[in-house]
Amino acid sequence: MTDTFQSSQPIYLQLADRLNRQIVSGELKPGDKLPSVRETAVSSKVNPNTVQRTYRELEASGIVESRRGQGTFVTENEDILLSIREKLKQEQIQNFIQVMHDMGYQNEEITKGLQTYLEGDTADD
Amino acid sequence: MIEFKDVTKRYMTKTALRDVNLKLDKGKIIGLVGLNGAGKSTTMKLIAGLINPSKGSVELDGEKVTRRIASKVSYLSELDEYYSFYTVQQTIDFFATQFPDFNKEKAEEIRAYMNLDANTKVKHLSKGNRGRLKIILTLSREVPVLLMDEPLSGLDPLVRDSIVKGLITFVDTEKQLVLLSTHQIMEVEMILDEVIAIKDGELVDHRNVEELRYDEQKGILEWMSSIYE
8 A cells, every 4th residue: 555645635535435446446356454544554654543434434335344343344244345335436437538528538539549548458468 | 732822032132933823733734835934943842831831822732831841742852962971771761750751661662663872872873863863862751742842954965864764663653742943844744744844933824734635736845835935
């Protein structure tokens, strides 16, 4: 985990984002135990209170569960995992399209560009 | 937990703090920022009970702060004031005899974490290692309030980094309040819960840092430049 955060955005949200991605990418697997609040604070060099808040937020979204006296674990609930996976995908697409539209690209150009890029990508493999 | 009520502090003819009202809660790491001479050290010394307000009052847990507050407050001064002929270990042992709340096991743990040799004499320590020793001595006391006046100043980036990590590791963020003054905003940006700006003896702003980011998309540096420019 790198320790660079944008100082102008809430750290607890950036950290939550980071953990969500690790879960979606499979770096953290269903049922895995998250590092303790203190461990995460030290490894990402942020305030333990901030990590606490991130864990609370993730718990509220259902993607992690805290078990009394044992720590915080990635959920094994498939529905929640799928919905987070879908949500992150939508967010990324939305950001990408926003940037492309801001630069003046039309939908057809974007779709075509994407297709060509993805096909080129598979051809390279 | 700490409350300033209309506090003014004058030294002879100079007013160091003017009509300051301030409330600080436990369980937070709070940064005190401001230019040199703005009143940061005066604020710290008032909480430590080392000086008294000329007007108004400073209270800790509803009790007026006096010199006896030392039993609840661990104060790291800007100055080095240790016996130079002691070794690191002897300095730690000496502190343990001075403060009943001094946790020697914790001191040993932090010393090992900071990689500071126990047998080196204080007079032979580099500036960075003296900085580390100060952190060990301050954090090893189990008190509700930790005051750190410029803990990072004049130290190289690696030492600053190890001190910041030491804070994250060894401060009890549920029970302790840390108030630290610094010019090194970059280093502490990610560990502060709240930040207080003082300018010419007056408290200009007191913010929750995450709310500042959320509400105004500003980090501490941007917020400061909007205050001091």
